[in-house]
Amino acid sequence: MKNFLLKFSIIISLFITHSISISCFGLKKEILAQRDETLVLPCHGVEFSSDRHYFRATGTATNPNLRTAQRMARLDANANLASSISVTVQSVTERYITEVRVGDDIESNERFEDIIRSIAEQELSNVEIICSETDFDNGRYTVYIAVEKPRGDIVNNIEKDIDKEEGSELLFEKKKFEEIFNEEMEKLEKERSY
Numbered sequence: 739m740k741n742f743l744l745k746f747s748i749i750i751s752l753f754i755t756h757s758i759s760i761s762c763f764g765l766k767k768e769i770l771a772q773r774d775e776t777l778v779l780p781c782h783g784v785e786f787s788s789d790r791h792y793f794r795a796t797g798t799a800t801n802p803n804l805r806t807a808q809r810m811a812r813l814d815a816n817a818n819l820a821s822s823i824s825v826t827v828q829s830v831t832e833r834y835i836t837e838v839r840v841g842d843d844i845e846s847n848e849r850f851e852d853i854i855r856s857i858a859e860q861e862l863s864n865v866e867i868i869c870s871e872t873d874f875d876n877g878r879y880t881v882y883i884a885v886e887k888p889r890g891d892i893v894n895n896i897e898k899d900i901d902k903e904e905g906s907e908l909l910f911e912k913k914k915f916e917e918i919f920n921e922e923m924e925k926l927e928k929e930r931s932y
Contacts, residue, residue: 790924826926834918
């Protein structure tokens with residue numbers, strides 16, 4: 739009888755060991771598969787990247803307080819949006835000054851750049867939240883936000899403010915400015931993260 743119990747316990751232990759190794763192997767395979775997959779965060783990805791019609795940006799923040807996490811994520815998204823707008827407007831301005839003689843002297847060019855830069859810095863009004871998701875884990879909230887601003891709003895505001903500039907001897911060709919702006923937005927669209 740002892741022999742039978744010994745053989746039975748060996749068979750049971752082999753069965754359990756085999757089952758554990760199979761389930762661990764499956765778990766290991768799942769972990770490896772997850773490592774190979776690209777992690778896609780909420781409110782991130784192609785549909786939340788800038789394109790030819792909209793400047794878009796994302797922000798993320800983690801905090802034990804939900805409101806603080808939301809505020810921090812919004813600030814992060816707005817900072818990223820402002821940076822994107824600023825870089826694009828700077829590129830458009832440099833190209834525009836190079837391709838169209840704004841004035842006869844360096845002072846006129848610098849004045850034109852200052853006007854455009856100050857307008858671009860004011861562009862964070864009327865920013866729309868297009869995605870917002872919140873996760874809660876280990877007593878901390880993680881907030882993901884995506885925001886957008888229409889390209890047309892920025893171009894229109896720049897054109898209006900330049901037109902309002904009193905005593906301006908600046909030559910401003912709206913059509914050329916819009917053409918360059920559209921080309922820069924198309925570049926942004928091509929750089930979208932896939």
